[in-house]
Amino acid sequence: MATPNDSLLSLIREAGWTYEALARRVNTAAFRRKPGTSFDRTTVAHWVRGSRPRNPVPELLCGLFTQRLGRLITPVELGLADARPPVIRGAAALIAAIPGLEASGLQETGTGDGAPRTRVPGQSPDPDSGNRPVQAWHEQMWRGAERFFVGQTAALGGKRTGPVLLAYLRSTFSPGGSAAPLGAESRAGLVHVARTAVLLAGSYTDACRTQEAQDALTAAEALADHAEDRAVQAIALRQLSESALLRGRTALATGYLNRALEISRHTSRPVRAYVAAQAARVYAASGERPAALNWLETASRLMPRYTGGEEPFAVYSAAALHYQQAAVLLRLGEPREAHAALTASLDARPAQEARAVLFTLLARGWLHHAEGHSEAVNAAADTASEMNATIASVRAAREIARIRSARRS
Numbered sequence: 001m002a003t004p005n006d007s008l009l010s011l012i013r014e015a016g017w018t019y020e021a022l023a024r025r026v027n028t029a030a031f032r033r034k035p036g037t038s039f040d041r042t043t044v045a046h047w048v049r050g051s052r053p054r055n056p057v058p059e060l061l062c063g064l065f066t067q068r069l070g071r072l073i074t075p076v077e078l079g080l081a082d083a084r085p086p087v088i089r090g091a092a093a094l095i096a097a098i099p100g101l102e103a104s105g106l107q108e109t110g111t112g113d114g115a116p117r118t119r120v121p122g123q124s125p126d127p128d129s130g131n132r133p134v135q136a137w138h139e140q141m142w143r144g145a146e147r148f149f150v151g152q153t154a155a156l157g158g159k160r161t162g163p164v165l166l167a168y169l170r171s172t173f174s175p176g177g178s179a180a181p182l183g184a185e186s187r188a189g190l191v192h193v194a195r196t197a198v199l200l201a202g203s204y205t206d207a208c209r210t211q212e213a214q215d216a217l218t219a220a221e222a223l224a225d226h227a228e229d230r231a232v233q234a235i236a237l238r239q240l241s242e243s244a245l246l247r248g249r250t251a252l253a254t255g256y257l258n259r260a261l262e263i264s265r266h267t268s269r270p271v272r273a274y275v276a277a278q279a280a281r282v283y284a285a286s287g288e289r290p291a292a293l294n295w296l297e298t299a300s301r302l303m304p305r306y307t308g309g310e311e312p313f314a315v316y317s318a319a320a321l322h323y324q325q326a327a328v329l330l331r332l333g334e335p336r337e338a339h340a341a342l343t344a345s346l347d348a349r350p351a352q353e354a355r356a357v358l359f360t361l362l363a364r365g366w367l368h369h370a371e372g373h374s375e376a377v378n379a380a381a382d383t384a385s386e387m388n389a390t391i392a393s394v395r396a397a398r399e400i401a402r403i404r405s406a407r408r409s
């Protein structure tokens with residue numbers, strides 16, 4: 001027999017909704033994704049009695065309650081997801097929540113045809129030997145792996161990097177292994193897994209696997225929280241906000257942003273600048289021009305001088321900030337300033353960061369489209385298509401198709 005969901009019932013009462021009113025709001029939100037979806041008061045009653053709705057209903061409920069109550073509501077608070085473990089039990093136990101690392105998928109690290117597995121920094125020569133997890137408790141090795149993955153993602157995109165990230169996590173922090181002891185080393189290991197999960201989320205986003213990207217970021221935030229690494233926690237929350245905003249879930253994006261802003265107060269200037277830039281985007285999307293511009297100014301003020309050689313999770317580049325500035329300025333109706341920001345982003349972007357260059361070109365294409373410059377739109381789409389032949393980003397391919405379709409309409 002299912003356990004009654006007292007958490008959901010309490011939130012419904014706090015929101016002042018009837019079951020019918022909640023069902024009506026869920027139907028309205030769900031219709032945008034899947035026309036024909038229909039829930040009623042009986043459905044909500046089943047949820048309250050303990051049945052769990054399928055995706056994307058939990059996410060829709062989170063957005064509805066977040067908007068109604070003015071604070072971030074998560075699936076855990078709704079009683080629709082398991083609470084986090086109360087203590088750190090080691091990376092081997094906690095990474096099981098990262099999508100793609102289920103026990104049934106652990107045998108998929110090879111190619112299936114006898115071809116050699118991909119090797120990445122930190123792996124042993126034979127990760128399957130004795131079915132034991134690799135004891136890679138050396139921060140220098142982990143930082144090297146992180147630099148490798150960040151560089152590969154920047155150059156080749158998520159499709160090329162995702163399988164390698166999964167193979168690395170499986171071989172180095174196998175969920176089937178024994179839990180590491182609680183202590184400084186295991187905490188550092190959790191931070192590394194959290195960072196790797198953030199990168200994995202990026203690869204899922206590139207492949208337009210939205211739910212898996214969200215799940216990876218949620219796992220990363222939980223791991224960082226348990227390890228008490230506020231920087232990685234703020235980064236994961238910031239990216240959850242960006243994901244929600246891209247899907248038009250402004251209330252949910254604001255909820256994640258507010259939590260990220262709270263957490264980032266205890267982090268370095270680059271992390272605070274990274275979160276501040278997202279604040280500018282959220283406020284611009286909400287039509288709050290002064291707040292958006294103030295947050296852009298804050299992000300610029302927080303930007304430290306980049307001298308090179310820093311750890312990848314300890315920097316926020318000028319090129320990335322200029323890209324965010326362009327998005328905010330375009331949303332605020334300032335195309336001329338947005339052009340200048342995109343030019344500055346391209347000028348500051350190293351040539352090897354091909355994926356970022358690709359999306360910057362697409363942003364410029366949309367800007368040309370807004371101005372009615374069809375030839376410039378064609379040029380941007382053609383260049384982006386040529387670049388994506390190597391990067392193979394599903395997200396970029398869809399953007400290219402959208403921009404060409406918009407130009408013809």
